[in-house]
Amino acid sequence: MRKIDVTKVSDAISRLCIKANLNLRSDIERALRRALKKEVKPLAKRILRVLLENAKIAERDRRPLCQDTGIVSVYLRVGQNIQFVGGELKKAVERGVRKGYEKGILRKSVVKSPLIRINTSTNTPPVIYTDIVRGDRLKITVVPKGFGSENKSAIKMFGPTATEKDIASFIVDVVKKAGPDACPPYILGIGIGGTFDKAASLAKKALLVPLDRHNIKKHLRNLEKIILKEANALGIGPLGLGGKTTCLGANILEYPTHIAGLPVAVNVGCHITRNASCIV
Amino acid sequence: MKKIVSPITKSGLSKLKCGEEVLFTGTVYTARDAAHKKLTELIAKGKKTPFDLKNTIIYYAGPTPQRPDGTFGSCGPTTASRMDKFTPPLLAKGLAAMIGKGKRSVEVAGYIKKYGAVYFLAAGGAGAYLAKKIVSATLLAFGELGPEAIYRLKVENFPLIVGIDSSGNDVYQ
Structure with missing residues (x-):
């Protein structure tokens, strides 16, 4: 059994929340550049340039790409030979999201009840999916969705x-x-x-x-x-x-x-x- | 590109045509769903709103939290149609313009025409780019709503496109 301290999971999720919100995916950037070449309408071209500029500013000035930094889905692909130590995994995942959104000065957009609508002020809870696979590695994917x-x-x-x-x-x-x-x-x-x-x-x-x-x-x-x-x-x-x-x-x-x-x-x-x- | 500055007047806005690109310098107030609900409740009860709506611009936005220097990291527009049901009473109180993204209802376009107001579009999903055009931000009301609070923003050369002009012409129709 490989032991993983859940603090490591928290720290990784915190970093990933910030990274995902500040950096445009490189495949999307490439697609926007391809689109810019294809478009003929001047307004469409200008807008695509603004979107590329937005990505540049976000990365350079460490600003979120969009003010809607989303509700977070966390995907854990867990190798079956892993034993988590140092606390409860689910709580560690939540802690990671909370820390990332605080540290990254990201918007907290989650309300506790869909009907009563009081903001939890932490952007938690995230939606967590786990998948059990072979091996002893853990893959974490963070998906903030507006x-x-x-x-x-x-x-x-x-x-x-x-x-x-x-x-x-x-x-x-x-x-x-x-x-x-x-x-x-x-x-x-x-x-x-x-x-x-x-x-x-x-x-x-x-x-x-x-x-x-x-x-x-x-x-x-x-x-x-x-x-x-x-x-x-x-x-x-x-x-x-x-x-x-x-x-x-x-x-x-x-x-x-x-x-x-x-x-x-x-x-x-x-x-x-x-x-x-x-x-x- | 045409530049417009605060204070705005409806006669000034009436010169803008649907699809026109403008740069705005001056004051806007952020308000989205929860703030709109509160504003319209205050109006219905005959109470004062946190700011005088006459000749003002509302920006449908919920920014990321203020950074240590008081500015926002990201502040782009949210989907305007969610505010449609709250819009007529605000227009009746003199609201001159709204900034958001996406379509408005036919009903709201009719009210925009009736009151000689304007609906502007800002670039959705370009919150980092747009936040750089905001010079200062002051929390004005409903702080308990967090990102949905009302902020008074000073903006400089904020890029806008006229979505619905004061004659009710809609860029998406």
Whole structure:
């Protein structure tokens, strides 16, 4: 058994919260630069330049990319040969988020009850997912998610005979409904299959996949291409003011499902979709 | 690019056309969902609001906390449509302009026209870039709301695009 002190987990999460909020993902930066080359409309070009400038300022001046520093999802990929010592793992994860948001002067955006709505003032609790794998390593991924885009996400329980065209049309409709509201150009995380909840969690995980990585499954790669093409044909453009760039990328993750259904979830991500990982 | 400065007047705003880009220098007040709820409750009860709404600009924003030097690290616009249901009574009290991101309802566009107000767009997701245009920030009211409190901001050359002009023309229609 490899022993890991939970304080190490706290410290790592605190650092990752700050890193994710201050540094634009390099694959997104590359996608924005590619979009800038493709756009012809002067306003769309100017907006894309502002977004790239925003990333530069955030990194250089250590400012959060966006004031909505999100509610945090923490993914723990835990090797089964690890024994956590020095306290309760869940509390350590919470402590890490609290510390990161305090130290990074990040916005605390979590309310204790969705109905009573009193801010917890710590940006905790995070949403924690654990996955048990082989080995003795711990991979931590921190995903701060703003709600401008989260609010535009959707799930649909299709019947088993739904076609790829039906799925694409549902997803493109989600983009259309998001319109200019959720900070386009968007990144689409799509989860297909599993159960109601599995599809939604896959959709969020799909947002973490680098935009320039090709899906190894050909049928999904083709569907991603169709969705991207149709979404960009909407002409929503940067900030919704028109242009060729409505979506920077669409990634699909799938999971086996039941003979009677075909769940499809789409998690809308904004142009600064954030995450950061490390291995302990 | 056209520059506008505080104090703003509705006759000045009436010259702005939908889609026009402007740089604003002057005072704005931050307010988002929870502050709007409180403001409209005060108005409904006939009580005074923490600032006089006449000829003012509300910025739909919940900044990151003030840094040791009093400035914000990041302060961009939030989705404006969530404030739609609270907007008519504020316009009736003389609110001249709003800054946010995204679409407004047809109803709100109608009220904007009725009162000769303007809805401006700011670059969503560019909070670091926009925070650099804020010269000073003072907590004004509802401090208990944390990021949703009302701050009085002095901004300099704050970049805006006219989303809905005072004639009710909408850049997204």
